Amino acid sequence: MDMVFQLLFQGIGIGSVYALVALGFVLIFRATNVVNFAQGEFSMVAAFLMVIFSVDLEWPYWISFLLSLGGMAIYGALFNLGVYFPLRHRTYLPVIISTIGASILVSNSTLALYGPQPQVLQPLLDFPGFNIGTVYLDAQYLLIIGLTVVLVAFQYWFFEHTLLGKKLQATSQDKEMASLLGIPVATMIMLTFVYSAMIGGLAGILVAPILFVSIHMGGTIALKAFAATIIGGFGDVAGAIIGGLALGVIETFGAAYVSVPYKDGFAFLVLVAFLVFRPQGIFGERVAEKA
Amino acid sequence: MSSMIEIYRASAQRKQRGLLAYIALIAVLVYVAATTTFDGYVTNILMQAVTYAVAVMGLTVVLGLCGQINLAQAAFFGLGAYAVGLGTVDYGLSYWICMGLGLIVVFAFGAFLGTSTIRLGGHYLAMVTISFQQILTLVMINWIPVTHGPDGVSRILKPNLFNTPQSYLAFCVVVLAVVGYLVWQLPSTKLGRAMRAVRDNELAAGVTGIDIQRTKVTAFAICALLGGLGGGLFAGGFSYVSPDQFSFAESIVFLTMVLLGGVASPIGAVIGTGLLILIPEWLRFLKSIPGLYLAIYGLAVILIVLFMPDGIWGFVVQQFKKLRGSLRLSAELPELTLVQTQAHADDVLVVNNLAKHFGGLKAVDDISFVVKRGSVHALIGPNGSGKTTTLNVLSGLYTPTAGAVQLDGQDITHFAPHERTASGLGRTFQNIRLFRSMTALENVIIGVERPGNPVDHAPIALEGRARSALNFVGLGDRADELVTSFSYGHQRLIEIARAVAGNPTLLLLDEPAAGLNSTEKMELRDLLKRIAAKGLTILIIDHDMTLVSEVAEHITVLNFGRRIADGDAVSVLNHPDVVTAYLGSDANAAH
Numbered sequence: 001m002d003m004v005f006q007l008l009f010q011g012i013g014i015g016s017v018y019a020l021v022a023l024g025f026v027l028i029f030r031a032t033n034v035v036n037f038a039q040g041e042f043s044m045v046a047a048f049l050m051v052i053f054s055v056d057l058e059w060p061y062w063i064s065f066l067l068s069l070g071g072m073a074i075y076g077a078l079f080n081l082g083v084y085f086p087l088r089h090r091t092y093l094p095v096i097i098s099t100i101g102a103s104i105l106v107s108n109s110t111l112a113l114y115g116p117q118p119q120v121l122q123p124l125l126d127f128p129g130f131n132i133g134t135v136y137l138d139a140q141y142l143l144i145i146g147l148t149v150v151l152v153a154f155q156y157w158f159f160e161h162t163l164l165g166k167k168l169q170a171t172s173q174d175k176e177m178a179s180l181l182g183i184p185v186a187t188m189i190m191l192t193f194v195y196s197a198m199i200g201g202l203a204g205i206l207v208a209p210i211l212f213v214s215i216h217m218g219g220t221i222a223l224k225a226f227a228a229t230i231i232g233g234f235g236d237v238a239g240a241i242i243g244g245l246a247l248g249v250i251e252t253f254g255a256a257y258v259s260v261p262y263k264d265g266f267a268f269l270v271l272v273a274f275l276v277f278r279p280q281g282i283f284g285e286r287v288a289e290k291a
Numbered sequence: 292m293s294s295m296i297e298i299y300r301a302s303a304q305r306k307q308r309g310l311l312a313y314i315a316l317i318a319v320l321v322y323v324a325a326t327t328t329f330d331g332y333v334t335n336i337l338m339q340a341v342t343y344a345v346a347v348m349g350l351t352v353v354l355g356l357c358g359q360i361n362l363a364q365a366a367f368f369g370l371g372a373y374a375v376g377l378g379t380v381d382y383g384l385s386y387w388i389c390m391g392l393g394l395i396v397v398f399a400f401g402a403f404l405g406t407s408t409i410r411l412g413g414h415y416l417a418m419v420t421i422s423f424q425q426i427l428t429l430v431m432i433n434w435i436p437v438t439h440g441p442d443g444v445s446r447i448l449k450p451n452l453f454n455t456p457q458s459y460l461a462f463c464v465v466v467l468a469v470v471g472y473l474v475w476q477l478p479s480t481k482l483g484r485a486m487r488a489v490r491d492n493e494l495a496a497g498v499t500g501i502d503i504q505r506t507k508v509t510a511f512a513i514c515a516l517l518g519g520l521g522g523g524l525f526a527g528g529f530s531y532v533s534p535d536q537f538s539f540a541e542s543i544v545f546l547t548m549v550l551l552g553g554v555a556s557p558i559g560a561v562i563g564t565g566l567l568i569l570i571p572e573w574l575r576f577l578k579s580i581p582g583l584y585l586a587i588y589g590l591a592v593i594l595i596v597l598f599m600p601d602g603i604w605g606f607v608v609q610q611f612k613k614l615r616g617s618l619r620l621s622a623e624l625p626e627l628t629l630v631q632t633q634a635h636a637d638d639v640l641v642v643n644n645l646a647k648h649f650g651g652l653k654a655v656d657d658i659s660f661v662v663k664r665g666s667v668h669a670l671i672g673p674n675g676s677g678k679t680t681t682l683n684v685l686s687g688l689y690t691p692t693a694g695a696v697q698l699d700g701q702d703i704t705h706f707a708p709h710e711r712t713a714s715g716l717g718r719t720f721q722n723i724r725l726f727r728s729m730t731a732l733e734n735v736i737i738g739v740e741r742p743g744n745p746v747d748h749a750p751i752a753l754e755g756r757a758r759s760a761l762n763f764v765g766l767g768d769r770a771d772e773l774v775t776s777f778s779y780g781h782q783r784l785i786e787i788a789r790a791v792a793g794n795p796t797l798l799l800l801d802e803p804a805a806g807l808n809s810t811e812k813m814e815l816r817d818l819l820k821r822i823a824a825k826g827l828t829i830l831i832i833d834h835d836m837t838l839v840s841e842v843a844e845h846i847t848v849l850n851f852g853r854r855i856a857d858g859d860a861v862s863v864l865n866h867p868d869v870v871t872a873y874l875g876s877d878a879n880a881a882h
Binding site for chain 2: 035037082083086087090092093094096097098100101102103104105106107108109110111112113115116215219223226227230234261262264265267268271272275276279
């Protein structure tokens, strides 16, 4: 029984990371109707920025943390300008292909600069964790869960109760109408990319001490975040969070009770199961093109 | 002016000469490959280029023709390669049996992935193929008892018939040539046209009778099959396969090849493959830094999508077209005939207590009406009265909340759009939905190919009928132009020709006069009268009261989702409720 709680705790911890990245996926999808296949690289780039600032340059952890997030904001803006914006009037296919190209470009440029050796990043907090009964609560996992809760609450407040949030929502629902009402749509989309890059980056920094910092972390995380969005219902914010948590738990239990080498395969199996039996996900509704 | 048959014969002869020239070219290449002794390095490069090109042509089909994405082509390539590798080495089977089994496995995987995801749209397919690719790599590395794990499979046999590198290379060139020819021909076959129609406009493809789902799955399975075929050839050529040759990175390489060369043609596939295999050989020094090489691929993908969306071959073709100008054929064509299937009853369309609710909104509420054979029936009503919703329920884009629809005695309430079309429904759209990458002729041919159309489906007959239909709407001499070069009004006529050419039992016209100027409206009125004179039953939905009163014999009026009047045109238009609905309650102002 303790084993179950232990796994549940770890599953929710890692699931929170997937949920954060899935959240970034969904925000960009809602704003642009395009799935960003370089979403996972947001996490990877942020983790490498952390390595540069805190390990290579040996700057204080908190300064490195803030600088990395600032770097992600710039990266998100550049990403929008280089990869999405020039293609905004084309169909979804060229945009997908271009984001895939970006994913390959970024992860392999990192490989060329840093080599294949995974980098180690220290946890954010000094103290390791504590026991409740026989269940060990690792501080990094607790931090991830806590920050995810804070961020989700912040995002809810931001989108529902601020003017900027409403403008972003208007943009994602009807770009033409939004621009007729004087909302600068291009700026709103830019902000969406910046914000999405920052939360993806935050997820990367948080998970780095657990997973190692490697060029492959982006692809793995993106795949799972995408599976999470399908489980939750594509384009649904609450669905992305629930889906992320569910996937983290399923995967942790799968690795413990079924097979470790195929740990990354469970996401795919769950994904296909949902596509076959409930493609609209837990919260989603069927979408169809109107005549 | 020459007859249709002569023109057709001339173009068939031209095609035959082209095929002969192609066969001659391939024969020369095969001769060179089979007789020249290259050194091992050159043979390897050629072998890689030829086998990769087969797989890349799969992407030409799925991405270029059908507009669907596949990011697991390296996985299918790998499945084919492992089938040949493991089969010949571990199980001692003949090369040909292994190849056959491999193709079956690959086809099954392709069809399964396709059927489970394709109906959900491109994003899902992209992610699912990436996932499949990752899983397959995991299995190749970890399932050591079967796959030999990271070590791979070595000492793979070539078939006895082609035991030397030269003869095997020649064999691969022949396979590539055959595949290239088939892929080249595909766009002008029924299946190929269906794929292009699905890529251009899914909704319109559905209502012209194309099974969208099956077309996409077929394209995807063909792509997988060609991937597997290329992989099987590859395994025989290199005698050694290992998991890292079939990773996600290789899928990206395949994708880059097809994008660089041009997705629209197998020639593009060959150009892209050739360049991306040769260039890296010239730039070998880049491989000394891990990652740099793929980073350049990634950058290349972005740059191609941004600046050269049609690829190298697409660019060349564009320049060529500018020089040559457009080709015009004119022929004496038979008058368009409309064949009616055996009439079951006098009532062509029977709508019984039809309802469509969106949540609490009753867009259509308990509507009934009957369309008589050979009549022009109009469905009118103010904005928001439920006209378009009714039409979308009739053509199968919406499922009704309640009620039933019968077409020619057959209950079609639960049919998918393409099944309704097969039962005899034809329609046009308010906002024109043509297949934009095709000529007017090709658009109309798809209409002629309506399943259940009781005409000759031989290619010459199809083309003849399509040209007759374009003649009928007055655009016969521009049949070979791209639809995008026509004016809005003419595009509407092409859409009508596409629907009429399929010999529908009932023609649904959704606001055909919308957006037309007054001259075009008069032309449209005359055209509708000519169609009606041929005995075709028409259900027209429009705002234009002049048009409706001039062509319709029978009118049904909707308001707020309910039927408020139904009867012959004159009495309905003078019905007090109708006058009120259209012009407000002050009935004195109506006349």
